[in-house]
Amino acid sequence: MNLSFAKGALAVLVGPGLFFVACRGSAKSDAIFSLSTTYVTSLREQPNEKSREIRQLPLGTALADLGEVSRFLSGILLADSLRQEPWLRVQTSEGEAGWVFAGAVQPEAAGAAEIRRWLLAKRFEAWFGPVLAQRWQRWQELPEPQSDSLFSVQLREGLALRDTLNLLISRKVTRDAGNPFPDFFWLNEASPFFIGQQIAQGTNFYLFLDYRAIGRRAQRTQGQEDDRFAALGYAAYPTDSIESPLPAWVFPLSTEASCSNLGQGQHLAMLQQLGVALTAGRYFKPELLRLKEAVLEDFLNQKRSFWQPREKILAELDAIRAAAPSCLSDRDWLAIEAQRAIFQQADAGGMKLNLRAGE
Numbered sequence: 087m088n089l090s091f092a093k094g095a096l097a098v099l100v101g102p103g104l105f106f107v108a109c110r111g112s113a114k115s116d117a118i119f120s121l122s123t124t125y126v127t128s129l130r131e132q133p134n135e136k137s138r139e140i141r142q143l144p145l146g147t148a149l150a151d152l153g154e155v156s157r158f159l160s161g162i163l164l165a166d167s168l169r170q171e172p173w174l175r176v177q178t179s180e181g182e183a184g185w186v187f188a189g190a191v192q193p194e195a196a197g198a199a200e201i202r203r204w205l206l207a208k209r210f211e212a213w214f215g216p217v218l219a220q221r222w223q224r225w226q227e228l229p230e231p232q233s234d235s236l237f238s239v240q241l242r243e244g245l246a247l248r249d250t251l252n253l254l255i256s257r258k259v260t261r262d263a264g265n266p267f268p269d270f271f272w273l274n275e276a277s278p279f280f281i282g283q284q285i286a287q288g289t290n291f292y293l294f295l296d297y298r299a300i301g302r303r304a305q306r307t308q309g310q311e312d313d314r315f316a317a318l319g320y321a322a323y324p325t326d327s328i329e330s331p332l333p334a335w336v337f338p339l340s341t342e343a344s345c346s347n348l349g350q351g352q353h354l355a356m357l358q359q360l361g362v363a364l365t366a367g368r369y370f371k372p373e374l375l376r377l378k379e380a381v382l383e384d385f386l387n388q389k390r391s392f393w394q395p396r397e398k399i400l401a402e403l404d405a406i407r408a409a410a411p412s413c414l415s416d417r418d419w420l421a422i423e424a425q426r427a428i429f430q431q432a433d434a435g436g437m438k439l440n441l442r443a444g445e
Contacts, residue, residue, distance in 0.1 A: 119148035119179060120193055125164055127190035129182065133173030135162065140184045149176040149191060152183065155211045159268070162187055170269060171205070172212035206276050214254055222247055226278065234309030238369035241279065241300070245373070248280055248293045255291050267291075279303075281328050285342060294329040295319070301327070311367035318359055318377060335384055337393035337441075345441055348385040349394030349402050354409060356381050361412035378413050386421050388428075391438035399429055399439065 123143045130137040133156040143149075154175035161170050169189035176191070177183045188208050192201045211219040225244055231237040255270060270291040273282045279300060280293040297319025304312035322333045335352040336344035360378050364371060384390065385399075392399060403426045414422070428435040 119150050121149040121151050121174075121176060121191045122194050123147045123149070123186075123191050125190040127187060129176070129178065129184040129186055130173075131184055133158075133175075133185040134160065135187075137185070140182055141178075143178075143186065148179055148194075149186065150178075152177055155188075155208055155216075156185070157212060157215070159209065159212055160187065162189060164189055172208055174208065202275070206272060209272060210276060213258075214251065218247070218250065218254075222251075222276070226276065230303070231307055234304070234307050234312040234367075235369050237303060237307050237312045238373075241370075242372065244279055245295070248277075248295075252292055259290050283330075285331070287342075297323065297327040297329070309367075309369075311363075311369045314363045314366060315370040315373060318356075318363060318374070321359060322356065322377065333380065333384075335381060345391040345393050345438075346384045347393050349392070349398030351402060351405070353381055353385060354402055354406050354411075357406060357411040357413060358409060361414075364413050374413075382418060382421070386425050388435065388437065391441055393441050395440040395443070396429060396434065400426065403429070 123145055126145055127143050129140045129143055131140055132138075152175040156173040159170045159172050161168055163169075169187075171187060171189040173185045174188050174191065175183065176186050188205065193204050196204065207219065207223060210222060214222075225240070225247060228240055231240055251273070259267065267284070267288060270282055273293065274280075277293060279296055281296045282291055282293050284290065285292050297316055300312070300319060301316035304316045319329070320327050322335075323330055324334055325332075331342050332338050332344055335347055335350075335356060337347040338344050357378070360374055360381070364374050385392075403422065406422065428437070429439075
């Protein structure tokens with residue numbers, strides 16, 4: 087499809103085959119009025135309810151989207167429903183420019199699903215900025231990969247974006263710690279491979295990898311490496327196949343806190359499966375190594391406490407030594423041997439062992 091726009095025009099892709107075009111500060115004859123009001127609302131000088139009203143906009147008023155979004159969401163009551171949405175800079179057919187609440191407008195000639203995608207894209211830009219919003223949208227709209235190699239590249243880009251989002255959310259929550267925690271659950275609609283959940287006793291939000299979604303996509307590709315990666319996710323998170331702070335190799339103490347369950351065999355089982363997967367292919371190597379580090383960190387961390395008694399812990403470490411999983415490097419072995427020596431000491435280096443017995 088060949089599209090050309092006037093100088094100064096901004097094209098915004100909000101869904102497959104759906105474009106909206108706006109002109110930044112242009113004359114009214116250049117503007118494309120792709121939005122209309124769905125409530126009687128106000129055009130304001132600044133993006134907030136207390137700003138000066140430029141004029142009232144009746145229901146059905148045509149507006150041009152000028153491509154600017156506020157960097158925050160506002161809570162406004164519309165028809166007895168509290169809406170949390172950003173503000174948009176728009177232009178009327180008379181040439182007046184100002185800000186309108188996004189919850190009071192929608193794209194014209196668009197279906198419900200397209201309108202929803204458009205609104206989620208505006209929220210995303212308000213929270214995370216236009217550059218990250220564009221990267222996320224391009225990633226979402228990549229064609230479904232036909233091979234496990236292409237799938238690994240697509241997933242890796244998604245994981246990098248996910249990590250950036252989690253970092254930005256954490257920073258925003260820290261900065262706004264005195265305010266009510268914002269709602270980020272709408273990100274689940276925009277996240278094909280991630281599930282968002284509140285963590286840290288409801289004071290933060292995190293996007294976790296959903297291995298069920300990975301498995302469904304893997305079934306439709308050529309090759310087996312993505313299927314093996316999904317299977318490892320199922321083994322690591324057997325309850326619901328969603329990444330969480332409570333993988334199979336820990337003993338849960340609460341919904342988020344845990345101690346290591348070294349001594350029950352899960353660490354050995356995961357390391358063996360990781361060794362097989364890494365030997366069989368290279369496409370998901372960074373993700374597999376990341377999972378291996380999580381398994382090792384669980385019992386190599388000097389601040390970790392342990393559910394099992396010393397004898398069971400040493401027995402599993404000996405079993406790991408005997409099995410010699412191929413995923414372990416020389417550096418890993420040095421760390422494991424050093425930790426085993428600490429476990430053999432009378433005080434285990436000050437680590438807490440055998441919590442199951444209340445010791």
